[in-house]
Amino acid sequence: MPNAPSRRWFVAGDINGFFGLVVDNLSILGFISVALIGIFQFPAEVVFARMFPGTALGVLVGNLIYTWMARRLAQKTGRDDVTAMPLGLDAPTSIGMALLVLGPSFVAFKQQGLDEQAAALATWQLGMASLVVMGVLKLALSFFGDAITRAVPRAALLGSIGGAALALLGFLPLIETLRSPVVGFVTFGLLLYVLVAKGKLPVRIPGVLLAFIVGTALYYGLGLAGLGTPGFKLPDAVPLRFTLPLPTLGFVDGLAYTVPYLPLLLPFGLLMVVGGINVSESARAAGDDYRTRDVLLAEAVSTLVAGFCGGVAQTTPYIGQPAYKHMGARMGYTLLTGLFIGLGGMLGYVSGLVQWLPIAVLAPIIVYVGMDITVQAFHDSPRKHAPAVALAFLPSIAYLLVIKLGNSAWIEPARYAALYNGVDGHGLPDLATIVTLGNGFIITAMIWSTALVAMIEQRYRRAALVLLIGAVLTLFGFIHSVDPRGSVYWPWMVQGLAKNILWQFAGAYVALAVLLGGLSLQRHAAPQSGNAA
Template sequence: MVPNPSLPPQPRWFVRRDIDGFFGLALDNLIQILVIVALTQGVLQFPPALVYGRILPGIALSLVVGNLYYGWLAHRQGQQQQRDDLTALPYGINTVSLFAYVFLVMLPVRLNALNGGASPDQAAELAWAAGLVACLGSGLIEVGGAWVADRLRQFTPRAALLSTLSGIALTFIAIGFLLRTYAHPLVGLVPLGVILLTYYGQVTFLIPGTRIEIPGGLLAVILGTGLAWATGLSHWDSTQFALATEPMRLYLPRPWLGSLWEQRSTLVNYLSVIVPMGLFNLVGSLQNLESATAAGDDYPAAPCLAVNGIGTLAAACFGSCFPTTIYIGHPGWKAMGARIGYSMLNGVIMGLFCLTGTIGLLAFFVPIDSGMAIVLWIGIVIVAQSFTAVPERHAPAVVMGLLPGIAGWGALIAKNALRSAGLGTPAAPFSPDLVPLFELSDTYITGAFALEQGLIFSAMILATMTVHIIDRQFGKAALWSVGAAALSWVGLLHSYQWTIADTVINLGWGTGAAWAAGYGLLALLLFYAQWQQIPPES
């Protein structure tokens, strides 16, 4: 049926470009799920029955809840605004919380249980239940904060919100996948070329001999998969294939409220991890909403953030230890042409993979390298948006907001290098003795460690202060510096402590005194600048 041009446009549940968006978002979700399977079975030594029978069904439920809601919301908003170009908010598992809850909650609980005489299966059970409680706490913070977060959005400059995301997108997404592309150039460069040609060069790829267009994302995955198998990056291994197919059966989500209640003390014992992660998820989702607004899709903050938290609560109650969140990258999906169907299709398909134990089989045949160009492109779009969607005079503030993310990524690379060199073991633990060795090469690694802790907050604060300074609102900049001093004093910013193989956040009264004092002095300078400012002549 030909649309009537006299009628206002109406949203459609599915458009052709949703296929591209689905491949990108599903790949992102698949990566997180594969990491969860690897960490829970490798680091935490969870038995397959616990991973495939409890955790993955809980993940499935949380993904279905969020993706279907955000797809429905985009359709409703499109009807109300008489638009057919709204893109649903991307949604999935929160990567930062994933690592935090594995290494800072579940692993300590497991080790304590083993040291107390528990069997490996008993220790796994206790660690899993502790992860459920941590996930539940994060969800409660997200739901509770949903009703006040919009106020933060109103008085935080757009440059601050977008540049914070850009720092993460530039490093943990774009550079990470670019390095992998050049590590496997025979596989990675062709899919990257397809994505750049499709979305920047406006090139259309057709099935030979027909007028049927092949979506760029689908073509990139097909070519990348073919090249991976042709070059030997992927190869047949009967043992690995058997391991991938062994868990395949139907698993249905079931509530685990009893386990949550039995491990309720985790909520207090690990509050120092749960609270920062809950706040991180809340602020990060808020920034992603601002990113969507800058791309032209304005969604109501309170219900979006509340459902974000509800998805996390559903995960915890039905077996998953891992919070969900509104994803970074909405401008990329929108520029790709994805609308509503890509989100809903992602929830249904990834849910089916988790409920049937077929995640391992999918990973066996389709390597991550075949689709990483899509995610790399998303990172590029996010960084570009932070410069184009703000006033030109605020560009220096965007750069300032990028720096903590770059520093945090640098700290991660440095620590990975130390672990690769054999450090980070009980026999050779990380310690302050490493610092002078870094400084001999003019690398002040302690600054990177400091910026790594609470980087999402420090990026937002530094960018906001810079915006207010550019706009000669020195008093407002001073107030943000006072806020940074308060967060630093209690350890939510910059304060870190050494562990055997890492540097982690160090919460406590006065743990970040040095940084708090520095921000306090900066606030005094800014207040002085405001006081001595000469008012413009009338």
């Protein structure tokens, strides 16, 4: 049988691929649990028994589909070196869900008078609904992925998430890293040694796994010796128990809660579609010609399955498919990873593993992810578009300031009355301006960067059109929402100084669009690429 080698399920290289992919998924699950339980005091029972089983099921389903796709491609081509697409939890959006959606909403629900369990239940329903919203968006956009990448320049797509990565995935986890300075700094330094400097290790194990082992041993060793940070204690044991993630309609009750978070959720889904396209191209360049639409559909289906069954973090194909191929991994590593994570979520041993991973050990890998995404935004965009990438970073800084100054979802709404006070005749109040700029920051970054790329390309009418779209989005609160919570609204429902801010921000976009439209009437030199609008 000439095609027999292509039907082998496992090869030696699958072991290396398995450890690498499992560590990636465990680190993200660990950070979700640490952020919700440690930072927001979310009930651990809900995280481990309700959120994790459905989230892990999405990883299982996606990896099973990608394993089947690899086997089908191997049989079709007669090759025995086909490597499956690696699938797991998306780091930026999963961490964004924990820090920007689930945690703040839990605190907000408690401030509305709900007890801890009721607030946790409502937050879980919000998480499920968020996944369903993103899954439906990804399902629809999977048929139009190429059109999206043509309409939105890479500088805007990568710059918008790059800014969020630098400010939110870089800075916020860095603070958590240095709350245990010795453990965090050593773990972070070791990660930089193996991932950035490509340093040689004395043992043949994945570098990230070694960093986790060293950091965890250091954390517990110092803590048990009384030399660790104040308040050290061993984690509570998580009992092993079987929890079957069955489909539930709980997400229906959470749909209404998603409205204030749509300016975050919609870009999260869009970015995964674009990322899936890039990953497909990367695998194709490495020799494995997967159909892009199939890759995107599998990603959307696994996200929807997770959302319907209680999950709160979306899945995505990872960009490192060529790296796994170089490890010698084929199709067995995705099968093993899916089974390990999926069954671990149902049986509880994944919860037990992440419970023992300290945040000072987990946070450094998130900082590295933030750095890597930021660097990618510049490397993978045309050099002349670098100013547009940098511009896309600025709105995320405003959102970071909102978080540090006091996110409206974390504190009493009455404290935000000062937002619209203090007009001194020299402009809008500082805090009101910062909050308005930060709300919808990912979409804002896309609008700004897309318009600047069009200007760089001397397509001024296109830039004016993009700015007019920004004005419309501003009117309805998708960007620059004057509601401190970031909610969308009908513009005629806004009153007081907030109404003034709304129309001034929308008017700013219109004014610049009109100016660029007028300037486009001049005669310009032919642009270096593309045609002038």
